[in-house]
Amino acid sequence: MSNQEFVVLGQGGGPDACRPGLLAAPLAEDQAAELAKVFKALGDPVRLRLLSMIASRAGGEVCVCDLTPAFELSQPTISHHLKLLREAGLIASERRGTWVYYRLLPEMTDRLAGILTRTAEQPLHDSGEVPA
Secondary structure, eight states: OOOOOOOOBBBBBTTTTOOOOOOTOOOOOOHHHHHHHHHHHOOOOHHHHHHHHHHTTTEEEEHHHHGGGGGSSSSSHHHHHHHHHTTTTEEEEEEEEEEEEEEEOHHHHHHHHHOOOOTTOOOOOOTOOOOO
């Protein structure tokens, strides 16, 4: 058993305390639970495609009426997938008349990128480096 002390992400007062990467320190339990919900939402191919369609749309938003025809799924199923993306904090929605418009919430995707990105000062451990 090691006597190494762990510094937990999100706990501490350093300059990167609010948005450090995974290589800086282990995740706190609440952060892991929150991030797991986001990754679970992204773990479904339909939801991943929906997020991609929303994020890549010119103008930054898309009507649900434009999303549904791209899938061989019912409208309620598409709405369920969109609800899970909303609950994970990846997208926002706005009702306009009978239609709902969706847009990406870049704060969450930026946060995910920051957590998963390795800086040049953070080399991978010996066994984890993938050859180029």
